[in-house]
Amino acid sequence: MLEVKRVTKTFRRGKHVVNALSAVDLAVRKGEFLTILGPSGCGKTTLLHMLGGFEFPTEGSVEIEGRPITGPGRDRGMVFQEAMLFPWRTVRANVAWPLLVAGTPRRQAHARADELLARVGLARFGNAYPGELSGGMRQRAALARTLAMEPSVLLMDEPFGALDAQTREVMQEELTRLWQASGLTVVFITHDINEAIFLGDRVVVMGASPGRVVEDRAIELERPRSSETKSDPRILEYRSHLWDVLRRESARSAPAMAEAGR
Ligand SMILES: Nc1ncnc2c1ncn2[C@@H]1O[C@H](COP(=O)(O)OP(=O)(O)OP(=O)(O)O)[C@@H](O)[C@H]1O
Numbered sequence: 286m287l288e289v290k291r292v293t294k295t296f297r298r299g300k301h302v303v304n305a306l307s308a309v310d311l312a313v314r315k316g317e318f319l320t321i322l323g324p325s326g327c328g329k330t331t332l333l334h335m336l337g338g339f340e341f342p343t344e345g346s347v348e349i350e351g352r353p354i355t356g357p358g359r360d361r362g363m364v365f366q367e368a369m370l371f372p373w374r375t376v377r378a379n380v381a382w383p384l385l386v387a388g389t390p391r392r393q394a395h396a397r398a399d400e401l402l403a404r405v406g407l408a409r410f411g412n413a414y415p416g417e418l419s420g421g422m423r424q425r426a427a428l429a430r431t432l433a434m435e436p437s438v439l440l441m442d443e444p445f446g447a448l449d450a451q452t453r454e455v456m457q458e459e460l461t462r463l464w465q466a467s468g469l470t471v472v473f474i475t476h477d478i479n480e481a482i483f484l485g486d487r488v489v490v491m492g493a494s495p496g497r498v499v500e501d502r503a504i505e506l507e508r509p510r511s512s513e514t515k516s517d518p519r520i521l522e523y524r525s526h527l528w529d530v531l532r533r534e535s536a537r538s539a540p541a542m543a544e545a546g547r
Contacts, residue, residue, distance in 0.1 A: 293344040446476065
């Protein structure tokens with residue numbers, strides 16, 4: 286579904302050249318849930334932005350279903366750490382907004398928004414304003430708005446990073462349910478190893494300086510996954526292995542990053 290081929294990305298910052306990504310190869314199958322872990326600054330967001338069509342490789346190519354990605358498209362929805370909702374519009378109007386922009390008649394767009402709000406557990410909050418919702422509810426509304434475009438790929442950049450631990454667990458379980466029912470392909474960035482394991486069919490670990498893929502591990506926990514999955518003893522093995530990889534990468538990249546910041 287998605288293919289990143291020998292991608293290198295360099296940014297210029299004044300006189301300095303930042304090698305954000307170096308020779309990254311990555312393929313994501315249709316319907317797969319891929320999670321990405323890695324130390325700060327290893328290029329996770331840059332990679333996601335390329336898949337979204339907001340950044341372009343310096344070398345190499347990024348493709349969706351065999352076609353080069355040349356810009357953002359309705360086939361790919363993005364969800365960020367902070368739910369970007371219009372505070373002056375109701376939750377229903379926020380979710381309906383991309384449909385209205387695409388020319389859907391208002392009544393139809395609002396009916397579709399209500400269906401989507403029900404799917405993310407916000408059926409009773411269509412008339413509320415974003416400021417009246419909790420962080421988790423705002424993230425659900427943002428997800429509903431992204432789903433309104435009927436993307437085939439969801440690109441998620443630490444979407445639960447700003448939530449408290451309990452809400453985060455609930456959101457993880459809801460997302461797996463939603464994904465399982467939808468057939469969506471998901472690429473999900475996180476700093477949380479447990480989250481990466483619980484959600485992912487595969488966990489990719491990136492290393493920094495330069496950003497590259499250092500580990501690609503299949504997670505063979507059965508689906509559907511639920512809160513009980515979280516006490517599966519295999520999780521401990523996955524966690525210990527991924528911790529080792531991350532520790533090694535953080536130690537390796539820290540001196541180089543300190544040097545780059547000087
Ligand atoms: N527009 C830009 N201009 C210059 N440098 C950039 C730009 N975008 C990213 N970088 C640099 O590229 C590197 C990778 O950044 P990126 O945000 O992709 O990392 P990340 O792994 O997502 O980090 P974090 O986990 O902290 O969000 C960093 O050194 C960053 O400073």
